[in-house]
Amino acid sequence: MTRAGLLGDLIACLGQAHVLTGADAEPYLTDWRQAVTGRALAVLRPADSDEVARVMRVCAAAGVPVVPQGGNTGQVAAATPDASASAVVLSLLRMNRVRAVDLDNDTITVEAGCVLQAVQEAAAQAGRLFPLSLGAEGSCTIGGNLATNAGGTQVLRYGNARELALGLEVVTPQGRIWHGLRGLRKDNTGYDLRDVYIGSEGTLGIITAAVLKLFPLPRTQRTALLAVPGLPQALQLLQRARAGFGAGLTAFEVMSLACLQDVTRAFPQQRLPFAELPEGAWCALLEISDSEDEQHAQERLEAVLSAAMEAGEALDAAVSVSGAQSAAFWHLRESITLALARAEACVKHDISLPASRIPDFVRCTDEALAAAYPGVAMRVFGHLGDGNLHYNLLPPAGAPQADIQRLVHDRVHEAGGSISAEQGIGQRRVQDLQRYKSEVELDLMRRIKQALDPQGLMNPGKVLPASPAGALP
Ligand SMILES: Cc1cc2nc3c(=O)[nH]c(=O)nc-3n(C[C@H](O)[C@H](O)[C@H](O)COP(=O)(O)OP(=O)(O)OC[C@H]3O[C@@H](n4cnc5c(N)ncnc54)[C@H](O)[C@@H]3O)c2cc1C
Structure with missing residues (x-):
């Protein structure tokens, strides 16, 4: 089928206004981190499931690959087409009911x-x-x-x-x-x-x-930002919070001081609620949700936090007294990704490990990186309660990113962890998956792909390496 014939069929499915080409298509072709730009035959914007089904039938008949896209905020370029201009991007944004x-x-x-x-x-x-x-x-x-x-x-x-x-x-x-x-x-x-x-x-x-x-909906919520001496103490604090709040503990995040200093530098209107903290300190952000009244939540929080201070797990603590203050604490945490996005050379890893192994993993891997790449600066934060760290770093000029990632991922693998805790594989981690998954697991994944997408048209080159249409990837 010719390109014009295909576009004609797609326009018959969706109407001219929802088959974008040229400059109209461009905003959909670059990933959130602005590291990968692809090309596409067209960007399709169906209004409902029937339109999606019609478009998919047209693409299957013509052998055209389809790249689904939502908000395009993914971190592994999974919603970005390759450079061949042979695929369509299918945006779901109009289906928002x-x-x-x-x-x-x-x-x-x-x-x-x-x-x-x-x-x-x-x-x-x-x-x-x-x-x-x-x-x-x-x-x-x-x-x-x-x-x-x-x-x-x-x-x-x-x-x-x-x-x-x-x-x-x-x-x-x-x-x-x-x-x-x-x-x-x-x-x-x-x-x-x-x-x-x-x-x-x-x-x-x-x-x-x-x-x-x-x-x-929780009746009350309280957020506390704590300065902690290091990750071992943060882990002890997590255990204390779990025991003290039970299911009421709804979040436990950690951030190295260096990450928060990047945030306050990039966004000067944001401030840390602590005076000077020692170098190497971390902060922990705790959220508790209570089904009882505010006084109950406050008393529970104060009991756990004062015990943590006495045990030396926390150096200082700030407890939110209003929704605005709680939002400000969360804003600090959520601005880290944005602040780091400004550091072009940032090498990112989204890893998970059993929480018990995290302090040792971070200490040993930091040391190995410092020995191999003198001048490297760590920017680590994440969801300690889930054993998930965004183990990011700013390498010295000229240090090869692929070698750094190999060093970190090999250590994660040896420690029984995952090289992608929550962000997925996309196109950025396809080779890593091949390296770290067992042959049995890869084979089963290929068979699922072959069974459900025998033409290999769904988002080719993401998760598994791209393959010629019809062949096992
Ligand atoms: C500031 C910031 C903070 C973030 N924090 C987190 C975090 O804490 N935890 C976390 O997990 N992620 C986080 N992310 C990553 C990202 O937001 C998530 O991966 C999110 O789930 C992606 O949703 P999206 O709609 O943007 O998907 P997209 O980026 O558009 O697509 C992501 C993948 O899903 C596929 N896809 C999209 N829609 C569909 C569909 N309807 N059907 C089939 N496939 C589809 C795409 O093909 C692609 O493979 C963060 C990103 C940013 C920018």
Whole structure:
């Protein structure tokens, strides 16, 4: 089929206004980190699942690869096409309706292009909590969150995106619609297709809608920012907070002082609530959600924090007395990614390990990097409660990024960890996956891909290496 013929068929599916080419398509072709720019035959903007299915049938018949895209906030260039201009980008952003809220079942059914913050707001309007929360929540979409199995700051209490989804609607690469929007908390009727699509990064099908779990809104919330001497003490503090707050502990984040100094330099209106801290100090951000009144939350928090200070786990503590102050603490945490985005050379790793191994891992890997690359500066922060660190660093000029990543990932692998805790594989970590997954695991993954996408048209070159159409990747 000619390009003009294909565009004609796509325009027949979506209308001229929603098949973008030329300059109109450009904003969709570069990844969030502005490191990768691809090219595409067109950017498609369907309005509903039927339109997605029609487009997929046209693409399957013509053998055209499809790159699904939500808010394009991913960190591994998974929603960016390659440079060949042979694929279409399929943007879900117009599919942003809330389809239903079922308060008796504590569920909300939304289309894939709903922005995460809009889902949180719709839940709050209904008197419920949708707890998925991450720095990009103002622009990332539920479809992207599910396709990447996003984590964020509330995983400790509520789990990853996977744990928050009960059912999915998916359009297959062949253009069939799987109506899996079941709001069931128990359903053992064979293989769980929902779990196959969640985390598949657009390589198996298009998620068009989801049924999500809702939770009671906490009656009170308190946030505390603590200065801690180091990571071992932060881990002890985590244990103390778990014992003291139980399920009321909804977040536990750590940030090295160097990260926070980058934030206050990049955004001078933001401030740390502490006087001078010793070099090498860290900060921990705790959030507790209480079903009782404010006094109860305050008393619980004060009891745990004063015990932590006495035990030498914390050097100083600031407790939020208002929603605005709590937001300011979270703003510090969430600005780290933005502050580091300004440091062009930042080498990033999104790793997870058993939390118990994190202090030793960081100490030994910091030392190995300093020995191999004198002058390296560490910028580490993350979700300690989930064993997930953004182990980032600023290398000295000329240090080869690939060698640095190999050193870090080899150590993560040796320690029984994961080289991608929450951001996925995309195109950035495809070779790493080949290096660290066992042959058995890779083979099973290839077979799933072959079974669901035999033409190899779904987001080729992401997660698994691209393969000639029809062949096992
Ligand atoms: C400031 C900042 C902070 C962040 N913090 C976190 C964090 O704490 N935790 C975390 O996990 N991530 C975080 N991220 C990464 C990112 O926000 C998440 O990966 C998010 O889930 C991506 O959603 P998106 O809609 O932007 O997806 P996109 O970037 O558009 O796409 C991501 C992947 O999903 C696929 N995809 C998108 N929509 C669909 C669909 N409907 N069907 C099938 N496949 C689809 C794409 O093909 C691609 O493979 C952060 C990003 C930024 C910029």
